[in-house]
Amino acid sequence: MRRLLPPLVCASMLAALWLVFMAVPTEREMGIVQRIFYFHVASAWVAFLGFFLVAGASAVYLRNGARTADRLAEAAAEVGVLFCTLVLVTGPIWARPVWGVWWTWDPRLTMTVILWAIYASYLMLRAFGGEEEAVRRYAAVLGIIGVLDIPIIMVSVRLLRGIHPAVITRNEGGSGLVDPWMRAGLAVSALALVLLAGWLITLRMRAARLGEEVTALRRETLARGGEAA
Amino acid sequence: MRGALAILAKDLRIEWRTRESLASVFVLGVLLLVVLTVAHDPTPEAAPALVPAVLWVSFVFTGLAGVQRGFLLERENDCLAGLLSAPVDPADIYAGKLAANVVLLAVTQAVVVPLAGLFLHADLWPVLSGLLVVLLLGNVGFAALATLFTAVAARTRARETLLPLLLLPLALPLLIGAVQATAAVLAGGLAGAREAVAVLAAFDVIFAVAGWLLFAYVVRD
Numbered sequence: 175m176r177r178l179l180p181p182l183v184c185a186s187m188l189a190a191l192w193l194v195f196m197a198v199p200t201e202r203e204m205g206i207v208q209r210i211f212y213f214h215v216a217s218a219w220v221a222f223l224g225f226f227l228v229a230g231a232s233a234v235y236l237r238n239g240a241r242t243a244d245r246l247a248e249a250a251a252e253v254g255v256l257f258c259t260l261v262l263v264t265g266p267i268w269a270r271p272v273w274g275v276w277w278t279w280d281p282r283l284t285m286t287v288i289l290w291a292i293y294a295s296y297l298m299l300r301a302f303g304g305e306e307e308a309v310r311r312y313a314a315v316l317g318i319i320g321v322l323d324i325p326i327i328m329v330s331v332r333l334l335r336g337i338h339p340a341v342i343t344r345n346e347g348g349s350g351l352v353d354p355w356m357r358a359g360l361a362v363s364a365l366a367l368v369l370l371a372g373w374l375i376t377l378r379m380r381a382a383r384l385g386e387e388v389t390a391l392r393r394e395t396l397a398r399g400g401e402a403a
Numbered sequence: 404m405r406g407a408l409a410i411l412a413k414d415l416r417i418e419w420r421t422r423e424s425l426a427s428v429f430v431l432g433v434l435l436l437v438v439l440t441v442a443h444d445p446t447p448e449a450a451p452a453l454v455p456a457v458l459w460v461s462f463v464f465t466g467l468a469g470v471q472r473g474f475l476l477e478r479e480n481d482c483l484a485g486l487l488s489a490p491v492d493p494a495d496i497y498a499g500k501l502a503a504n505v506v507l508l509a510v511t512q513a514v515v516v517p518l519a520g521l522f523l524h525a526d527l528w529p530v531l532s533g534l535l536v537v538l539l540l541g542n543v544g545f546a547a548l549a550t551l552f553t554a555v556a557a558r559t560r561a562r563e564t565l566l567p568l569l570l571l572p573l574a575l576p577l578l579i580g581a582v583q584a585t586a587a588v589l590a591g592g593l594a595g596a597r598e599a600v601a602v603l604a605a606f607d608v609i610f611a612v613a614g615w616l617l618f619a620y621v622v623r624d
């Protein structure tokens with residue numbers, strides 16, 4: 175499986191790029207910039223997937239203390255934040271020519287930025303932590319709390335509409351995808367990014383496992399050195 | 404349940420004897436209100452519209468400072484180890500700490516709310532009953548998360564820096580709901596705030612239960 179992932183990622187990514195830049199017709203109203211949509215929306219899906227993976231792996235870790243589950247949670251959080259950042263970068267590039275502003279406090283934008291902050295703080299907790307085993311548990315608790323927050327965030331940001339006039343709230347899913355090539359473009363980009371995220375997660379988990387092994391070996395060597403002296 | 408009450412009584416007694424949190428909460432609350440009002444520099448007519456935002460931002464930051472001490476105290480002299488070796492369920496420790504934080508935050512609100520009304524020329528008396536509901540819901544929700552994450556932050560290296568980083572993004576939906584509900588209450592009573600109040604109530608229930616269930620994993624050694 176691990177051997178298979180890199181070529182699969184390459185193939186699907188090339189296919190996605192070909193679809194997005196060659197096959198898909200240019201959107202009538204928004205023009206060429208709309209092509210960023212295929213990666214923007216697919217990144218958002220992958221980010222969400224990553225955050226739910228964090229919660230699932232965290233719950234497993236709290237239940238049975240499996241180190242693999244903890245490594246999966248950490249890797250998924252990093253990859254989730256990465257793709258969430260991509261959403262927040264590609265969004266304004268698209269928004270500026272279409273809406274006339276880089277940012278608007280539209281419910282979806284607000285939600286994305288809150289989620290980004292929650293999982294960035296998750297990574298901070300892991301980085302600033304302290305003693306190892308406890309920090310893994312704290313991170314797992316935060317990973318679960320974070321996902322519990324998602325439905326409340328979704329509802330609460332709808333309240334914001336009242337004061338903040340949304341510039342244009344275009345429903346991406348319904349408006350743009352009239353052409354079958356467009357649907358294919360989105361599907362293949364989503365597949366490519368999911369595979370890419372999967373690959374990154376397995377690499378990151380492996381790096382974490384090797385890191386733990388190195389720490390254990392170092393500790394053992396130091397202990398032996400102590401005996402000899 | 405008896406364990407929770409004992410912890411509540413202990414925390415309140417400690418606080419009453421030192422009054423350190425209360426003093427800092429009082430001064431910080433006044434300061435934040437002044438800073439936020441002066442930064443806005445509103446005309447007398449526009450001032451009342453600022454009440455919801457100024458009120459809740461002051462509350463959140465004052466509350467952060469207030470609850471922070473609760474668990475740092477337990478760290479001193481390994482009090483937490485003593486607490487955990489006592490025949491008390493971790494869930495009860497959470498409930499007791501949560502109740503103590505709710506009391507502390509209520510004192511914070513008792514300072515911040517009348518002063519916000521005073522500074523921003525808003526007459527809060529006529530809407531007091533609706534306002535109290537919103538204040539209580541906002542208080543409990545914030546305390547539910549704060550109680551869980553002060554326990555986390557107090558036991559990491561970064562401590563004081565980590566708590567706001569963890570708490571603020573998670574509490575943002577609560578802040579949005581509280582500000583919207585307060586605005587609606589000030590504009591005409593609780594009836595107009597139904598949706599925002601529902602968000603607050605859902606937040607309170609979800610995180611009080613989640614904290615209660617997950618607290619054991621945080622304090623376990």
